[in-house]
Amino acid sequence: MDKHQVAEVLDEVGTLLELRGENPFKCRAYHAAARLLDGLAGELQPMLESGELARLKGIGEALTLKITELVKTGRLAYYEELRAQFPPGLFDMLGIPGLGPKRVKVIYEKLGIATIGELEYACRENRLVTLDGFGARSQQKVLEGIERIRRNRGRFLFSFAEAESIELHRLIRAHPDVLRSAVAGSVRRRKETTKDIDIVVSAERASGIMEAFTKLPLVETVTGHGETKSSAVLRSGIAADLRVVRDAEFPYALHHLTGSKEHNVAMRARAQRLGLKMNEYGLFRGEELVPCKDEEGLFAALGLDFIPPELREDLGEITGAEARKLPRLVERKDLRGVLHVHSRWSDGIGEIEELARAARKLGYEYLGLTDHSQSAGYANGLSVDRVQAQWREIEAVNARLLTEGLGMVILKGIESDILRDGSLDYPDEVLEGFDLIVGSVHSLFGMPEAEMTARIVKALANPYLTILGHPTGRLLLGRDGYSVDLLRVIDAAAEHGKAIELNANPQRLDLDWRFVRQARERGAKIAIDPDAHTPDGLADVDFGVGTARKGWLEAGDVVNSLNKAEFLAWIAARKTKR
DNA sequence: GCCGTTTTCGGCCCGACTGTTTTCAGTCG
Numbered sequence: 143m144d145k146h147q148v149a150e151v152l153d154e155v156g157t158l159l160e161l162r163g164e165n166p167f168k169c170r171a172y173h174a175a176a177r178l179l180d181g182l183a184g185e186l187q188p189m190l191e192s193g194e195l196a197r198l199k200g201i202g203e204a205l206t207l208k209i210t211e212l213v214k215t216g217r218l219a220y221y222e223e224l225r226a227q228f229p230p231g232l233f234d235m236l237g238i239p240g241l242g243p244k245r246v247k248v249i250y251e252k253l254g255i256a257t258i259g260e261l262e263y264a265c266r267e268n269r270l271v272t273l274d275g276f277g278a279r280s281q282q283k284v285l286e287g288i289e290r291i292r293r294n295r296g297r298f299l300f301s302f303a304e305a306e307s308i309e310l311h312r313l314i315r316a317h318p319d320v321l322r323s324a325v326a327g328s329v330r331r332r333k334e335t336t337k338d339i340d341i342v343v344s345a346e347r348a349s350g351i352m353e354a355f356t357k358l359p360l361v362e363t364v365t366g367h368g369e370t371k372s373s374a375v376l377r378s379g380i381a382a383d384l385r386v387v388r389d390a391e392f393p394y395a396l397h398h399l400t401g402s403k404e405h406n407v408a409m410r411a412r413a414q415r416l417g418l419k420m421n422e423y424g425l426f427r428g429e430e431l432v433p434c435k436d437e438e439g440l441f442a443a444l445g446l447d448f449i450p451p452e453l454r455e456d457l458g459e460i461t462g463a464e465a466r467k468l469p470r471l472v473e474r475k476d477l478r479g480v481l482h483v484h485s486r487w488s489d490g491i492g493e494i495e496e497l498a499r500a501a502r503k504l505g506y507e508y509l510g511l512t513d514h515s516q517s518a519g520y521a522n523g524l525s526v527d528r529v530q531a532q533w534r535e536i537e538a539v540n541a542r543l544l545t546e547g548l549g550m551v552i553l554k555g556i557e558s559d560i561l562r563d564g565s566l567d568y569p570d571e572v573l574e575g576f577d578l579i580v581g582s583v584h585s586l587f588g589m590p591e592a593e594m595t596a597r598i599v600k601a602l603a604n605p606y607l608t609i610l611g612h613p614t615g616r617l618l619l620g621r622d623g624y625s626v627d628l629l630r631v632i633d634a635a636a637e638h639g640k641a642i643e644l645n646a647n648p649q650r651l652d653l654d655w656r657f658v659r660q661a662r663e664r665g666a667k668i669a670i671d672p673d674a675h676t677p678d679g680l681a682d683v684d685f686g687v688g689t690a691r692k693g694w695l696e697a698g699d700v701v702n703s704l705n706k707a708e709f710l711a712w713i714a715a716r717k718t719k720r
Numbered sequence: 721g722c723c724g725t726t727t728t729c730g731g732c733c734c735g736a737c738t739g740t741t742t743t744c745a746g747t748c749g
Contacts, residue, residue, distance in 0.1 A: 156727090159721095167732050171721040202722050240738085242747050278738060327749090340749090367738055383749085398734090403749055410733045421734055 145186045148212045149179040151221050152205075154233075158224040160243035161232060165212035174200050177404070179209075181457050186213050231257035238287040240280065248273055262288050298380050299618055301648035302684060303329050303336040306380050310360060311341055314384065317354050319345045321389045326399035330451045332688035334651045335618055338381035342399045348386035355384045391423045393436050398422035404456035412444055412460060452691040457659075468594060469696045472670075476689045476697035478705045480581050480680055481510035482557065482643065482671035483612065487532050488513035489521040490675040494532075494552065495539045500677035502550040507706040510578045511536065518584060524556070526572055533575065551706060553713075555576040557611060559584050564600030567608065573606040577713055580643065580671070582611030583624065591625035598626060601694035602634040608716060609669045609701075610635060612645040612652045619649075627659050628666075636666040639716065641701045644693075646686025647673045658693025666700045668693075 143151075156172030177198050179186070189195040191215060196206045212218050228250070235258060249255050252273055261284065264270055267283055270281040298306075304432055307325045315323045316677045318345050322328070327340030346352055352372050356364045356594040365381070366373035373383045387395040398406060399422065413420035417425055425432040425443055434440040446463035450471055453459040462468045480501050484490030492500070494511060513532070514523035524532060536552050543550050555578035558567045566573060566581060573579065581601045589597065598602045601607055613631060614623025635642050642661055645652045650673070653661065661668055672684040690700065697703040706711055 165721080168721045170732080175721085200722070204721060238746065245744060275740065275745075279739060283738090367739065371736060373737090399749080401749070406749085407733055414733075419734090423735090 143186075143212050143216050144597075145182050146181045146663075148186060148209055149176040151218055152176040152179070152208070152211060155208075155221050155224060156216075157236070157243070158221075158228060161228055161247050163244070163247065169225050171200070175209075176375070177431050177456075181656065183663060193489050194338060207556065209643050229256035231260075234258050234262060237505070238284055239290075241289060245275070245472065245505050248275070252712060256289070258288055272556050285560040293532065297335045297337055299648050300329070300332060300334055300336060300651075300688070302378075303339060303380060306340040306376060306378055307341070307382075310339060310358075310376070310382055313358055313360065314341055314343060315352070317351050317504045319350050321345055321468065322392045324396055324477055326396055327383075327401065330400050331402065331454055332452050332692055334655070334689065336410060338383060339376075340399050342384070342392070342395050343384065343386045344392040344395075345386055346388065351386055359566060365587040375592060385422075390431075390433075393434050394420070394424050395422045397437055397440055400451050400454060402455050405454040405459070408456045408460055409444070416444065440650060449486045450691065452688065453694065455692075458541055469694050471691040472687060472695045472703065473698045474684055475505070475701045477670065477683065478506060479508040479510065479689070479702040479709055480506045480607065480672060480674075480683060481553075481555070481578065481669055481702055482645070483509060483511050483674045483680070484513050484557070485511060487520070487528065488523055489550050492677045494535055495542070496676055497537060497674075497680070498550050498552050499548075500680055502548055504680055504683075507549060508551050508553055508709060510553045510555040510580075512557040512578065512580045515556050515558040516562065517559040517567045518557075523559075529556070531566070531571060531576075555580065555608075557582055558607075560597060560601040562586055562597065564597040564604075566601065566604055570606070576606070576621070577710075578608050579606050580611040581607045583615055587615060587624040588692070589624065594624055595627040595630050597636040598631050602631070602638050605716070607619060607640060608713065609641045609643050609671070611643045611671075612650055612673070613642055614652050614654070616652050616654075618651065623652065628653075632657065632664050632666045633660070636664050639667075640648070641669040644668050644670045644690055645673050646670055646682045646684070647679075648682060649686045651685060651689045653693075655689045655692035658690060662693065662695055662699050668695060668699055669701045671702075 152172050153176035156169045159169045178198060190210055195201055208218055208220060220637055232246050232250060235241055252263055253269060255261050265281050265285045270284060271278055272274050275407050307329045326342045328336040331338060341345050343351060348370050355372055355710040356367055356374065356375060357542045360376050361374045362377045364377045365375060371385050373381065375381050385395060385399055410420045411427060417426055425434065425440060432443050434443055439447050447458050447466055447468055449463050457697040483497055485492055485494050485497055498509050516525050533554055540552055554576050557580045560581045560583050561567060564567060616623035642653055644658060658668060668690065670683060670690055672682040674680045674682060701712060
């Protein structure tokens with residue numbers, strides 16, 4: 143069993159213990175261990191043998207034994223014993239807002255309900271209200287929750303949530319009582335998907351702002367309405383929370399509501415070690431407030447460098463900030479080139495020249511045009527003849543741009559299918575003619591992991607390939623990526639000096655940021671690519687930059703932060719290896 | 721279940737809101 147499978151089992155053990163009503167700190171220990179393993183670099187087996195794993199904070203004697211059992215045998219007797227006590231449908235029920243382990247347990251034990259379907263039926267039959275602690279309101283909320291899960295599984299793409307949060311923030315900020323305000327939560331942290339929007343506001347009086355929020359035309363239903371916190375579901379279907387605090391409390395509240403929860407827990411534990419207490423209203427020594435005028439001041443008061451929101455996942459950022467060793471995160475303006483762009487030659491809708499001018503307007507110096515290769519019949523992929531025709535057009539456009547002194551050059555690229563056996567989609571003499579080759583898997587997604595990994599590793603070893611495109615093929619909220627051993631892929635990319643794509647399309651954001659960080663640590667370069675199919679699509683790069691920052695990348699880790707001359711030299715260096 | 725420069729036992733982050741209750745448990749972030 144690999145670490146992710148082990149983590150999944152431990153996480154479920156934690157949840158099962160919650161259902162059983164065990165000591166919450168014991169449950170937390172399992173969840174924490176699962177998270178720890180998920181974020182681990184390297185394999186479990188050697189770390190177990192060397193004792194390295196047992197030395198990790200949060201892994202003690204009991205967990206070491208259980209992890210060992212899982213790695214060695216692929217099973218865990220303790221887990222199976224627990225799982226036999228509860229039907230699997232209870233896990234789905236935990237996804238309904240308002241239902242936690244305690245109430246799910248009651249529903250199961252008193253009514254014998256074990257699936258969401260049965261629960262829905264029971265609500266309609268008015269049976270939930272018979273339980274202690276449940277009433278008509280709870281029953282109605284459960285029904286609404288089930289409906290919401292059915293509608294959209296309760297999560298939204300970052301691109302959607304960001305746009306909604308900007309609009310909502312604009313409306314709230316316009317209220318005359320608002321002093322300071324910000325979008326917080328997972329949107330501020332630039333998570334790839336998000337459940338809701340969090341907005342935090344400071345004001346001397348909260349009531350007027352609360353009232354105005356709940357009456358916004360954008361708001362469909364108000365799900366909570368307190369003195370300082372209100373919740374609503376917007377017409378677009380996404381939920382939003384508004385929190386109002388006094389102005390002196392704003393930095394603490396902004397930090398608190400930005401999260402992540404795990405980051406906050408670790409920060410409060412740090413405060414406690416320093417003899418302080420931290421909550422959303424302040425940082426306190428005894429009764430006395432430690433004044434901070436902004437988030438920078440708050441981090442400084444805890445002996446830390448400022449931690450950019452993207453890094454706040456409790457994955458080492460606090461230790462990094464303490465040691466003054468956080469990376470200087472890449473920004474959009476660091477990027478000099480835009481790669482992986484489709485034109486009307488395959489399945490895009492822009493002319494080559496139009497795309498080049500749009501890219502220049504966004505500040506880029508070079509554009510890697512990469513239409514689909516000949517196997518991609520579905521996307522009007524380029525035959526060898528059409529490749530050569532396209533090269534002639536690129537040369538003509540480049541000549542025009544040069545005369546104009548526009549400072550933009552188009553590179554002759556291709557998005558070549560990686561075929562079943564790991565080879566690229568043209569004979570070598572054609573591949574030789576490209577400046578840039580993005581290799582992507584577009585077929586046979588169902589391959590077993592070992593085969594898929596070998597297929598991709600072989601493509602990375604091909605001297606003609608420049609960049610591995612969307613390395614898992616996932617579609618967020620749509621389809622899981624194909625099975626592939628990403629660490630082996632990353633190592634192969636590092637070994638052959640190839641870049642791995644961070645596909646910036648908001649539905650992909652593939653490579654995932656957790657692995658972006660692994661790539662950086664293992665010495666593989668990243669290319670932040672829009673995979674644009676229209677001139678407007680070039681702007682998707684912004685989403686990729688957010689994900690890159692979440693993966694701790696600096697400009698130096700990103701190949702398209704090289705200027706034109708440097709990038710051409712990087713490409714040329716790859717060619718000489720042929 | 722984990723952890724320890726006060727501790728090997730007794731802590732473990734903290735508060736708002738809801739719904740159902742007469743004082744609070746459960747959920748959520």
